[in-house]
Amino acid sequence: MRVNRRDLWVILVLTIVVAGMATYMFSRPIPFNGAVITPPKPMPNFTLQSAQRVISLNDFRGKLVVLYFGYTNCPDICPLTLANLRQAMDRIGDKAKDVQVLFISVDWKRDTPEKLASYASVFRPDFIGLIGTQEQIDKTTKDYGIFYLLNIADKNGYYSVDHTASVLVLNRKGELTLTWPNNIRPDQIASDLTQLLKQK
């Protein structure tokens, strides 16, 4: 088969177009699954109690911080959200060392630092459970736009807690950058964390 100069030009142009499209497809940023906060919002520091020590948000500067507010007597949404976070952290492998999951209890009446430590570490040993006094929890939840309400106890003394079910993600500078709905999947969380970890 004889290829003339015009055919060569056509092949060259097509090759450049295909290569350009492929480069675009593979290098473009993958869209986030969570709701992106633009621009990222600087968040106030908080200081709460873990079983071992007093912990501040500022302790984790340089890491992504995943904040989930709930309570240990929650049978449904809280443990499932923590299980999804565990699966996502397992998926991203070594990169998980640059992510800190903090489970903050809003149930200041029942939850203790020790109970939270056991509960959070059941899901992953590096998850940290935090609690504070009513004043500390009120301030932290207000600062972070989290609603909570301890309901009236039933005849057995059990009460449920209404609370914001979204998960907050802070970037390495401690700025709120993303929120996830409670029904987000582990693979979607892992994808978002991977994207965020690429940011300096």
Place this chain on the structure above:
Amino acid sequence: MKKVVLFMFILAVLLTACASAAPDASQNGIEITGARVLLPGGDAMNGMDSTLAAFMTIKNTSAAADRLTGVSVDFGEASLHETKIEGDVMKMDAILGVDIPAGQMVELRSGSYHIMFMNITKELKVGNSVNILLNFEKAGKVTVPVKVTDK
């Protein structure tokens, strides 16, 4: 020989399909499928004095509406609850019953109706089964063997 192997394979596939389609319990027009007690953190959740939930699908194959009015177990206290997500806020309330309309299915699932356990007295192990007694207005008492799972 090849035909025998092929026949055995098809038989195994059919039996597996039948087994997975079989309800966990069936009585007086009520069929229960997909029943599970969830230990999302695995066996380590035992002894934590936290609450757990069970989920399942309840199908009413009869011509009359029925209502789930109560639940009980021998490993703690059980009650019916409903979780609602309003906006991004999770709310949970105890409920008196769940209506199961005639010929329809109602799913007890995360973020909706579920059975809640508290003051758990026995260790639950992922992979094991426990019995849950469901009380229906028309179908009566239905005992469901329920798998303990971490997913």
